Amino acid sequence: MATTTNYGWTTPDDTALVKDGAAAIRTLGSSVDTTTKNLNPSTTLGDIEYRSSTANTNTRLGIGSTGQVLTVAGGVPSWATSSSGGMTLLSTTTLTGANVTISSISQDYQSLHILITGVTNATSDGALRVRPDASTNNGSTGQVLGTNYHQFGNISLSFEQNMLRTSANNAFALDIFNYASTTTYKPFTFSGFYESSGPTDQYVIGGGGTSEISAIDSLFLFHGGGNFSTGTVRIYGVK
């Protein structure tokens, strides 16, 4: 019996009888139908196919969900959630009062990027401080700029210097890494600019780490001068 070159469909021989034509066409059509379906197993909007380990037989891959990307797992294509980086604004907080607690920070990111700008004080000059994990005075942080400067439980963004209380010309960026971990300490880095009494421009860069292993889900901000007048804190989650 004759067959086609690529898919091996059976066709009538030259010597086949005309009376067997209907059966021959039916056999050929059936083979074409089977092969076509094997090559195109789609059933649903968004389906795609890829070659399986069996010749002339594709595997159906249903559409992924929104935001997923096509990747490879186990040697075949699949849809997966993107693991690429990016920052998401989690909150914007206006500073006021004697202190501010920013609570219930999402634990779904790798690190926190915190921008603090325009801080002024109602009473007097003072140092700006951030305490990871809110209102308790437990835990400790250390930070370094040239020489050791240690703050128990706090990150002092202006070190021991007092910020000029009336000047909103200040900005700080603080990154806390691995903040959601419940098993390891958390390193941090920061940099910033502010005006001290004088006024004199001050530039800071520093870093250190907390010696707490509990996850950081809140930040507690306070100012050595007393009540905040102005200031904005933006927290970004970084994947």
Next chain:
Amino acid sequence: MTKPMIRIHNTQTDEVIDREMTAAEFKIYEKDQAALAAEKAEAEAKAIAKAAILARIGLTADELKTILG
């Protein structure tokens, strides 16, 4: 006695609460203030000591910076 006001911002609900400190929070606040005052006093004492040394050797702070720079 009226206690200082504080702000609490819940980032999940975006709820912002401004209220007086509780007694427990006020204790921590007082502890923080005492620590800050002690730091300030220490810094001032250091500055005075530094100025006294400079006066003794007859240099200004800027001149010393130039030497050390």
